[in-house]
Structure formats: C-alpha cells, structure tokens
Amino acid sequence: MTFIDIAMIMAEPKKSERGSVLLKFFDRYVGIPLVFILGLFTLFRNKSAPAQVKKIAILKTAAIGDTVLVTAIINDLKLFYPDVEIDFYSGASNFAFAKLIGQCRKVIQLPIKNFPKLFEILKSEKYDLLLDFGAWPRINSVCSFFIDADYKVGFKTQDQYRHFVYDKSVDHSNEIHELENYRNIIRSIGIKTTSAPVIPEGEVPKNLMHNLQQPYIVCHLWPGGERSDLKEWTFENWKKIISFVQSKNYFVLLTGGKEDLDKNSNFLNATGVKAYNMAGTTVSETIGALKNAKVVISVNTGIMHIAAGLNVPTVGLHGPTSVKRWGPVGRNVCSVISQLEGCQYLNLGFEYKPELQCMESISADDVIDAVKAIV
Numbered sequence: 001m002t003f004i005d006i007a008m009i010m011a012e013p014k015k016s017e018r019g020s021v022l023l024k025f026f027d028r029y030v031g032i033p034l035v036f037i038l039g040l041f042t043l044f045r046n047k048s049a050p051a052q053v054k055k056i057a058i059l060k061t062a063a064i065g066d067t068v069l070v071t072a073i074i075n076d077l078k079l080f081y082p083d084v085e086i087d088f089y090s091g092a093s094n095f096a097f098a099k100l101i102g103q104c105r106k107v108i109q110l111p112i113k114n115f116p117k118l119f120e121i122l123k124s125e126k127y128d129l130l131l132d133f134g135a136w137p138r139i140n141s142v143c144s145f146f147i148d149a150d151y152k153v154g155f156k157t158q159d160q161y162r163h164f165v166y167d168k169s170v171d172h173s174n175e176i177h178e179l180e181n182y183r184n185i186i187r188s189i190g191i192k193t194t195s196a197p198v199i200p201e202g203e204v205p206k207n208l209m210h211n212l213q214q215p216y217i218v219c220h221l222w223p224g225g226e227r228s229d230l231k232e233w234t235f236e237n238w239k240k241i242i243s244f245v246q247s248k249n250y251f252v253l254l255t256g257g258k259e260d261l262d263k264n265s266n267f268l269n270a271t272g273v274k275a276y277n278m279a280g281t282t283v284s285e286t287i288g289a290l291k292n293a294k295v296v297i298s299v300n301t302g303i304m305h306i307a308a309g310l311n312v313p314t315v316g317l318h319g320p321t322s323v324k325r326w327g328p329v330g331r332n333v334c335s336v337i338s339q340l341e342g343c344q345y346l347n348l349g350f351e352y353k354p355e356l357q358c359m360e361s362i363s364a365d366d367v368i369d370a371v372k373a374i375v
Contacts, residue, residue: 031138061091064302075195100200103236194206199310202287220298319358
C-alpha cells in the first residue's frame with residue numbers, strides 16, 4: 001500500500017467504516033504482517049488468566065446486529081462477576097446502539113481513521129481482562145495489542161491471521177451461529193453461558209404515540225454493510241407485503257437510519273404505497289417503535305436482530321446471508337430463505353457472489369404465509 005492509498009483512507013470522512021474498500025484493503029495487506037510482528041512482542045507475556053477480574057474491556061468495532069448478540073455475553077459476564085466494571089469499545093456503526101447498553105460503565109467510540117487519537121484512547125485505561133469479539137478484522141487485533149490488559153482473548157479464524165496478539169485464541173467456527181462463537185470466547189475461560197440477547201429500553205417517538213395506539217407492523221427494507229445491494233428485496237415484493245398487511249387494517253412503519261430516509265421516500269413515491277417513514281429517528285426511538293409491533297418484517301440486518309431480541313414476532317428475509325450463521329435469535333422468529341441453489345453462503349460477511357440473485361428468488365407469497373401464521 002502506498003502513502004497515496006493511506007491518504008485516501010484518511011480522506012473518507014463520509015464513507016462508512018464498514019463499507020470502505022480502502023480500509024478493508026489496508027486491514028488485510030498491512031494488518032496481517034503488522035499483527036504478526038506485534039505478536040512477537042507478546043511471546044513473553046504471562047499467559048495465565050487473572051484470579052480476580054474487576055475490570056473488563058469488550059471490543060466490537062462494527063455492526064448493530066453483532067452488538068445485539070454481544071449483549072448476551074455482557075449479561076453472562078455480569079452474572080458471573082456481579083461487581084465487574086465493563087467498558088465497551090465500539091466503532092462508528094454500532095456506537096449509538098452500544099451506548100444504550102445499561103450494563104456497561106462506559107462506551108468508547110474508536111476513531112479508526114484517526115490513528116494518533118485512536119492510540120491515545122487505547123492506552124487510557126487498565127483492565128484485568130480484554131475480550132475481542134471481532135472474527136476477522138486485523139484492526140481489532142491491533143487495538144487489542146495496545147489496550148493495557150492482563151489477559152487477552154480473541155478469535156483464531158481460518159485464513160484471517162489475526163490471532164497472534166492474544167494470550168488465548170479461540171477457534172472461530174463457520175458451522176455454528178455467531179452467538180455460539182461469542183459464547184465460546186467466555187466458555188474458554190470457564191464462564192457459564194445462559195443468557196439470550198438483552199435489548200435496552202427504548203422510547204416511543206412522541207409524534208408517533210397516537211398512531212401506535214392501533215395495531216401496526218414494521219417493515220425494514222435496507223440492509224447495511226458491504227454489498228448491501230445484494231441483500232435488498234425488490235420494491236414490487238415489498239409493495240405486495242405492505243398491501244397485504246394494510247388489507248388487514250394494520251398501520252405500517254418503515255424504519256431505517258438517516259441514510260435510509262430518502263430511500264424510503266423513493267420507495268413510497270415509486271410504488272404509491274402509503275406508510276409512515278420513520279427512518280432517521282434515534283436508535284432508542286426505533287427500539288421503542290419495534291417493541292409493540294404485531295410483526296417486524298426485515299431483511300437480514302441489525303433491525304432484525306433487535307426485533308428478535310425483543311421477542312417481537314420477526315420475519316427475516318435471507319438471501320446470501322446464512323441463517324445457520326446469522327439467523328435471528330429470539331422466541332418468535334421465522335426465517336424465509338432463498339430457494340436458489342448456492343445461496344445462504346455468507347460466513348464472515350464479505351464473501352459475496354454477485355452472480356447469484358438470491359433475494360430475487362424469495363417469494364412474496366412465502367413471506368405473506370409467514371405473516372399470516374402470526375397475524
């Protein structure tokens with residue numbers, strides 16, 4: 001990588017960290033040799049787990065859905081160590097949700113593109129235990145190296161070469177749900193795992209309180225992350241679903257982030273559908289709207305995981321995304337999957353096969369049947 005490449009990374013202030021091609025290039029081709037070199041400095045560390053744990057650092061630098069799963073681990077840690085203080089180190093994409101986790105002492109957003117500030121933050125606290133829940137990013141490994149902790153645990157993931165800096169590396173499996181991988185992190189140090197995801201309290205948007213007195217359904221059209229377009233469903237299919245639920249006299253909300261506000265508007269204008277566009281509200285307000293929905297219908301993304309964690313009836317649409325690896329976790333979930341051969345292939349989240357039109361093979365009728373079974 002040249003200095004020009006690095007300068008381009010630093011000049012991407014409006015680009016999502018999750019979607020930055022240059023950051024991913026830097027992470028792999030600079031990150032792998034850097035992590036290996038840093039690992040050499042850990043060879044003479046004391047590799048024994050601490051007898052007492054009073055302060056824990058948790059590192060999860062991306063994705064709301066992943067962070068929803070980590071809440072189950074945080075709850076297990078608090079049950080095992082009732083008086084422990086937990087600090088959560090997040091990235092930009094999951095910071096707003098992580099801030100709502102009530103069991104953390106602090107939530108610190110890491111400025112991934114501002115290296116001097118990043119290292120200043122990483123060296124500011126001392127911990128007994130560091131748990132890194134990143135499956136592939138080498139930037140997590142670099143952050144783990146510089147965080148001052150007596151004992152560090154992270155994943156050893158096939159072909160990712162990121163495990164050299166940890167005192168204990170845990171094999172990451174592509175054969176189990178990601179929540180089970182997270183549980184294996186703390187099982188490896190003798191902690192029992194019994195918790196499901198714990199969703200923080202939300203607040204209903206004041207301007208929607210009147211509308212939400214009637215039965216309503218939430219639709220979430222827009223996935224996040226790299227190549228999100230391959231996880232989108234067609235406008236025509238969404239129109240069929242919304243028309244069906246409105247025929248049953250349900251009010252319809254369309255959720256989304258700030259970046260989805262115009263996308264929802266374009267959908268409404270293009271299809272003539274009448275629904276309330278609440279994209280751009282806070283994460284807390286979105287949770288408040290989700291928790292009393294009759295059904296949440298969503299592509300595989302963070303909103304789906306939040307709804308499932310709230311135990312709201314949730315219908316998830318899965319094209320390239322593997323249900324086995326990334327399906328919704330909750331008591332009232334239904335997964336509608338692509339029937340196209342070769343789909344449901346995503347493991348770590350970047351192994352896309354653009355030639356497979358997985359979402360197009362999901363039938364609106366199958367989704368309607370799933371909704372009928374609930375309403």
